[in-house]
Amino acid sequence: MAEETKRFYYYANGVYLDSCMKFPELTPAYPSSEKTVVKIEFGQTPEKLENLKAKGVRFQAAPNEFLLPIDDVATFWVKNGDHIIIQPEPRVNESEIRVFFLASAMGALAHQRRQFPLHASAIMYNGKAILFSGDSGVGKSTLAGLFHKKGYQVITDDISIIDKEKNTGQLLIEPGYIQLKLWEDTMNSLHIGKKEGVLLRPGLKKYGYPISSIPKKPLEIQAIYALSVYPGKEILVRPLEGWEKFRHIKKRTFRQKLVDPMGYTEPHYRLLEDICQSLPAFQLQRPFEEGYTTFVEFVENHFQTNQ
Amino acid sequence: MADKIKPGSIIRRNSEIIGSDIDGETVMMSVANGRYYGINQVGSSIWHLLHEPMQLESIYAALQEEYEIDPETCEREVLVFLEDLMKNNIIIVD
Numbered sequence: 001m002a003e004e005t006k007r008f009y010y011y012a013n014g015v016y017l018d019s020c021m022k023f024p025e026l027t028p029a030y031p032s033s034e035k036t037v038v039k040i041e042f043g044q045t046p047e048k049l050e051n052l053k054a055k056g057v058r059f060q061a062a063p064n065e066f067l068l069p070i071d072d073v074a075t076f077w078v079k080n081g082d083h084i085i086i087q088p089e090p091r092v093n094e095s096e097i098r099v100f101f102l103a104s105a106m107g108a109l110a111h112q113r114r115q116f117p118l119h120a121s122a123i124m125y126n127g128k129a130i131l132f133s134g135d136s137g138v139g140k141s142t143l144a145g146l147f148h149k150k151g152y153q154v155i156t157d158d159i160s161i162i163d164k165e166k167n168t169g170q171l172l173i174e175p176g177y178i179q180l181k182l183w184e185d186t187m188n189s190l191h192i193g194k195k196e197g198v199l200l201r202p203g204l205k206k207y208g209y210p211i212s213s214i215p216k217k218p219l220e221i222q223a224i225y226a227l228s229v230y231p232g233k234e235i236l237v238r239p240l241e242g243w244e245k246f247r248h249i250k251k252r253t254f255r256q257k258l259v260d261p262m263g264y265t266e267p268h269y270r271l272l273e274d275i276c277q278s279l280p281a282f283q284l285q286r287p288f289e290e291g292y293t294t295f296v297e298f299v300e301n302h303f304q305t306n307q
Numbered sequence: 308m309a310d311k312i313k314p315g316s317i318i319r320r321n322s323e324i325i326g327s328d329i330d331g332e333t334v335m336m337s338v339a340n341g342r343y344y345g346i347n348q349v350g351s352s353i354w355h356l357l358h359e360p361m362q363l364e365s366i367y368a369a370l371q372e373e374y375e376i377d378p379e380t381c382e383r384e385v386l387v388f389l390e391d392l393m394k395n396n397i398i399i400v401d
Contacts, residue, residue, distance in 0.1 A: 241332070242329050242330040242332030242334070242345075243329070243334055245329060245330065246327075246343075246345070247345070250343070259341065260341040265338050265341045266325070266338045269325060269336050269343075273327040273329070273334075276330075276334075
């Protein structure tokens with residue numbers, strides 16, 4: 001039944017991927033024995049999940065299962081934290097499949113693997129990770145791009161996968177993909193030519209910009225910065241604590257709605273609790289009018305003095 | 308299980324609720340429905356007292372000592388609070 005086709009091997013978000021598709025956005029790597037291998041295959045996906053617990057406009061969730069049909073692109077079926085089946089629509093471009101795969105399918109996979117996917121980008125400073133979390137459009141990727149320009153290594157963009165080290169119980173961030181997702185105007189302000197990036201979807205002025213390398217191993221986390229934009233004059237930064245910190249991090253969980261129907265309420269909460277108890281967090285507000293040059297210097301100065 | 312708090316009531320934690328201390332504040336979450344609650348200092352003290360089931364009067368006594376307030380105010384305010392916790396299924400009254 002299954003025809004033998006070429007396989008591609010990668011490492012991302014703390015797992016090895018054994019894939020039917022080529023992913024230029026991922027770090028090539030052959031599976032090593034101590035980590036799980038996630039199998040990615042083309043195949044038939046169901047219309048409806050058995051044991052369905054939740055249905056959104058665009059997804060279905062059941063214990064250990066997630067189904068996501070995207071019109072004119074593909075249906076993604078993520079199962080048991082180690083298997084993703086893709087059913088492409090006719091005439092779809094592989095690059096479009098990859099966009100949804102890397103965000104939505106990999107995010108659901110992280111939940112199934114009891115990892116914590118947080119809406120955040122991350123850069124490396126002194127061997128540790130600085131995370132920038134926040135809603136779409138607040139500048140997570142832009143900030144990562146600016147630090148990248150300054151010579152900092154990017155760890156991940158858009159989704160940060162937080163994991164617990166098996167033996168020590170320490171919280172670590174897993175390296176993500178070797179690309180930044182940038183809007184056209186951000187590319188312009190970073191002086192990156194359009195030719196250096198790849199258009200993510202037709203009609204969307206967002207580009208995948210390849211970055212040379214990301215760390216090979218998971219890293220300790222120094223701090224989480226909760227980004228927002230506000231109509232004031234000054235850049236504001238203050239510690240986020242207790243209930244407020246909890247609420248922020250919970251709200252920025254990638255697809256939080258999947259947690260309960262997939263059956264991970266308690267382990268997810270325990271991870272969230274651990275993140276809130278062990279990691280310092282700051283609220284960081286950028287005035288609407290503030291240019292990025294001063295902002296980046298401000299942020300850099302803050303994480304250098306708050307080590 | 309009772310639906311009202313009365314003198315002599317025994318009050319206990321709902322085992323489906325997990326409470327966490329985060330930077331000195333208590334956050335609670337229901338493993339049954341995923342809902343979460345932030346509670347104030349008094350609520351947090353009550354939650355800590357209830358690591359084992361407790362009679363209403365003992366809760367009053369412990370809180371009066373902790374917060375140095377007069378018995379009448381304490382009882383009035385604590386009762387309102389307990390009723391709220393009961394309504395949200397955080398505590399169970401026997």
